[in-house]
Amino acid sequence: MTELLKISLPDGSVREVPPGSTPADIAAAIGPGLAKAALAARVDGELRDLDRPFDGDANLALITARDEAEALELARHDYAHVLAEAVQALWPGTQITFGPATDDGFYYDVKAPEGREPFGMDDLPAIEEEMRRIIRADKPLRREVWSREDLIAKWAAEGEVFKAEWAKELPEGEELTVYWSGNDWLDMCRGPHLPSTGKLDPDAFKLMRVAGAYWRGDQNNAQLTRIYGTGWLNKKQLNAHLTRLEEAAKRDHRKLGREMDLFHLQEEAHGSVFWHPKGYRIWRELEAYMRRKMDGAGYREIKTPQVMDARQWEQSGHWGKYRENMFVIPDEVPNTQEGAELVSKDADWMALKPMNCPAHVLVFKQGITSYRDLPIRLGEMGCCHRNEPHGALHGLMRVRQFTQDDAHIFCTEGQVVSEVQAFIALADSVYKDFGFTYDIKLALRPEQRFGSDADWDKAEQELRDALSANGLEWEELPGEGAFYAPKLEWHLTDAIGRTWQVGTIQSDRVLPERLDAHYIGEDGEKHRPVMLHRAIFGSYERFIGILIEHFAGRLPAWLAPVQAVVATIVSDADGYAGEVAAQLKAAGIRVETDTRNEKINYKVREHSLAKVPHLLVVGKREAEEGTVAVRTLGAEHQKVMPLAEAIAMLQSEGTPPDLAAA
Ligand SMILES: [Zn+2]
Numbered sequence: 001m002t003e004l005l006k007i008s009l010p011d012g013s014v015r016e017v018p019p020g021s022t023p024a025d026i027a028a029a030i031g032p033g034l035a036k037a038a039l040a041a042r043v044d045g046e047l048r049d050l051d052r053p054f055d056g057d058a059n060l061a062l063i064t065a066r067d068e069a070e071a072l073e074l075a076r077h078d079y080a081h082v083l084a085e086a087v088q089a090l091w092p093g094t095q096i097t098f099g100p101a102t103d104d105g106f107y108y109d110v111k112a113p114e115g116r117e118p119f120g121m122d123d124l125p126a127i128e129e130e131m132r133r134i135i136r137a138d139k140p141l142r143r144e145v146w147s148r149e150d151l152i153a154k155w156a157a158e159g160e161v162f163k164a165e166w167a168k169e170l171p172e173g174e175e176l177t178v179y180w181s182g183n184d185w186l187d188m189c190r191g192p193h194l195p196s197t198g199k200l201d202p203d204a205f206k207l208m209r210v211a212g213a214y215w216r217g218d219q220n221n222a223q224l225t226r227i228y229g230t231g232w233l234n235k236k237q238l239n240a241h242l243t244r245l246e247e248a249a250k251r252d253h254r255k256l257g258r259e260m261d262l263f264h265l266q267e268e269a270h271g272s273v274f275w276h277p278k279g280y281r282i283w284r285e286l287e288a289y290m291r292r293k294m295d296g297a298g299y300r301e302i303k304t305p306q307v308m309d310a311r312q313w314e315q316s317g318h319w320g321k322y323r324e325n326m327f328v329i330p331d332e333v334p335n336t337q338e339g340a341e342l343v344s345k346d347a348d349w350m351a352l353k354p355m356n357c358p359a360h361v362l363v364f365k366q367g368i369t370s371y372r373d374l375p376i377r378l379g380e381m382g383c384c385h386r387n388e389p390h391g392a393l394h395g396l397m398r399v400r401q402f403t404q405d406d407a408h409i410f411c412t413e414g415q416v417v418s419e420v421q422a423f424i425a426l427a428d429s430v431y432k433d434f435g436f437t438y439d440i441k442l443a444l445r446p447e448q449r450f451g452s453d454a455d456w457d458k459a460e461q462e463l464r465d466a467l468s469a470n471g472l473e474w475e476e477l478p479g480e481g482a483f484y485a486p487k488l489e490w491h492l493t494d495a496i497g498r499t500w501q502v503g504t505i506q507s508d509r510v511l512p513e514r515l516d517a518h519y520i521g522e523d524g525e526k527h528r529p530v531m532l533h534r535a536i537f538g539s540y541e542r543f544i545g546i547l548i549e550h551f552a553g554r555l556p557a558w559l560a561p562v563q564a565v566v567a568t569i570v571s572d573a574d575g576y577a578g579e580v581a582a583q584l585k586a587a588g589i590r591v592e593t594d595t596r597n598e599k600i601n602y603k604v605r606e607h608s609l610a611k612v613p614h615l616l617v618v619g620k621r622e623a624e625e626g627t628v629a630v631r632t633l634g635a636e637h638q639k640v641m642p643l644a645e646a647i648a649m650l651q652s653e654g655t656p657p658d659l660a661a662a
């Protein structure tokens, strides 16, 4: 008699089944509803196909659409295969390469047949239609193990140059898996997949765009077309996503930045921002706000050099680990004689700072520090440069020159938890002032790391202790910490549900060691301080980008570059408009006047586009009565009020939240 396999289910029950049984058999035995709903299986923690037989006794969890993250990942992977199949069905001779799932969908890199132009946007509707046909045909997706040699032969015979090249590079004798779609199409793939194409919703995907891509990402290789799609479990999810995209496009900080005349970017300074007067006003208000918060929390502000020489970066470890991302400058002495070449002081290099940390340790190391002086909190509006590839740059969100609201806290071992607690409270008060909600994540030790396991146990526990003491919940991210320290991350949720990681705090025992920082303890001996790296905005550039998108340009009045515009209806009111503006200015309100000979509706439209919070409309009557007609951005009606009342309202709205609370 063959021995039965014991399959344990999440509810603790155990089912005994004959060898050769599959998760699909178990689902069917439990009930027809589950048999229909099951999409895949988690077998001893590994995501697998439903019809793949058990290897032995196992723990089994069946995956259904309720397990949204897994179900989406599976569906997106399947959509990618269906996309490739559809393109080949429509245009035989198309070569396929690879196509993974992405955060909101999938893509596939393909090469159009010889003689045909690369696929474009015009081709997408036909491909979508063919994909729907394949989905409706409900083709079974079946796993098969092939030898490497058979696979190479198949790809070569079909003229799939890229696939053949890839298969050839795999280790000899390796068994590979392929997935059949019905009996007429297959792709090599590790899987797993849904049981059939019919498990996909034909109305829950959309092809979005095409882009050029190179085989293996190398521009010396053949050029391919990457077809992008978004894919979901049902139509409702897809529509919600498309609405979100539309909303995000309206809020795009690059578009609003232009309309509001805040900043620009140009090729001559890739990834560095040209701030215009209005944009830099936002920056100045934020900076003043952050200064008050940090001063109030016991930080002291410093300013450190933009450029330090290579020896310093070698010692800190950046030269070894980070050089690729650093802007390096030869330490050359210009020879003033005309026509002479630069004299290089051989092997002397300098670099623009990619981070402020080493310089802060150097400040800490000046003089003798006693344990009584700790904690020392050094802050810097630190301007850093990182050499990011052009393709990675994106508006204010990803730049090469940025300024952090950076600070480093030097403290004793015993002070770490209370310092982290204080930072958690400070970060909370800042995010609340901007109306953000957030989640906190704890990134734990990565595979590659410095320091002993005992040190990591301690460092991770300190962060948990601080969170617990502040009564907060958090999610843990195994393996995602920095190589020198675990870190807490603040992920803000914006007005349209997107999340942005901004704030962080990390406890570091490595850099103080490398740069030999110490203090004199109570025992008169030298001790290493712990260094806490922390930021709340992250960078001013990115935080301003996030604020613009979060508020869709309608910044709170205290941040608005122009808080009010006094606009005239008739030129008779010009004198009065000037008077009103002067009084507003005297009251500390950022005001402009618009006395152009234009229709009032034209002025209203223009200032709404620039997202000015209040328009103070004045005509003859207002001039006589000493009033203003206030049109608030987004409001339907205007409200006539005495000038003094308008000033009081603007003053109170324009007060930064940290000052208003006092
Ligand atoms: Zn696949």
Ligand SMILES: [Zn+2]
Residues within 6 Å of the ligand: 355, 356, 357, 408, 533, 534
């Ligand atoms: Zn740092």
